[in-house]
Amino acid sequence: MTTGPLVEPEAVPEWLRPLVKVSGEVDSRTFTRFSPPEDLLTRAAAVLILFGERPGGDGPDVLLQRRADTLGSHAGQVSFPGGGAEDGDDGPVGTALREAEEETGVDPSGILPVAVLPELFVPVSRFAVTPVLAHWHTPSPVRAVDPAETAAVARVSLADLADPANRFTVRRGDASWRGPAFTVDGLFVWGFTAGLLSVLLSLGGWERAWDTGDVRELDVAWAEHQGRSAARDGTIEE
8 A cells, every 4th residue: 555645645634734744755664663574474454543633632642442451461561553454455554443342442534544654573572563544533432442452542642741740761681772762641652652652752753852771671661660650549558
C-alpha cells in the first residue's frame, strides 16, 4: 500500500495538519534502525494511532491500551490498538480499524484514517507493522473488550506525553539497546510504542525540550513504576 496522506490536510483539525503533511516525506529510517533480513519471513500487522480531542479537555490526545498482566508475551506493556493482518482485511487500514474495534470497542464510523506510515520491522515478534494515523472526529466510548488480553484503555493527552517531567530514556543491561520512555496517567510506555510516540511528537510539532541524558535501567524503572501503581491501588503500604 502507498504510504503518505490519505486525505487533504484541510480535512483534519489544524493541530493535526503538520503530521498529515509530513507523513509522505518520511521512511522507515525516520522511526527505526531495524530492517528485516532478506531471508526472514515476517507477518503483516497494523496499529491504529488514533488522535482525538475531547470538548473541554486539555487538547489533543491519543488512544492507548495496556495489555493484560497474564499474557505470555508483552504482558503489562502499553501499545496502540492493533495486531496481525487477516484474510478479508482491506489492507493495513482495514486491519488497524478491525483490531481497534475488537480490542477497545471503538466505533470505526467515527474514525477518519488520514495517513499511512512506512512499514516498520519489530525484531522481537517478527511483525512488519504498518502504523495508520487517524482522526477521531466522533468519539465513542472505549473499554477493555477482553480483560484476558487488555487490562485498560486510555485517552492520553499529547501535552502530558510531551511534558519533560514524564519523559526519559531506558536501556537494557549492557546498553546495547536503549529507547525513549514515558510515565503518564499511571502508564509506563516504552519499546515500539514509545519510539513511535517520540518521533510523532517531534514531527507533529508538539515536542518540548526534555532531559535526554536521563537514562534509566529498564528493569529498575519498570519495577519502580509497578511499586508506585500498587501503592496508588492500595495493595501495599507507602
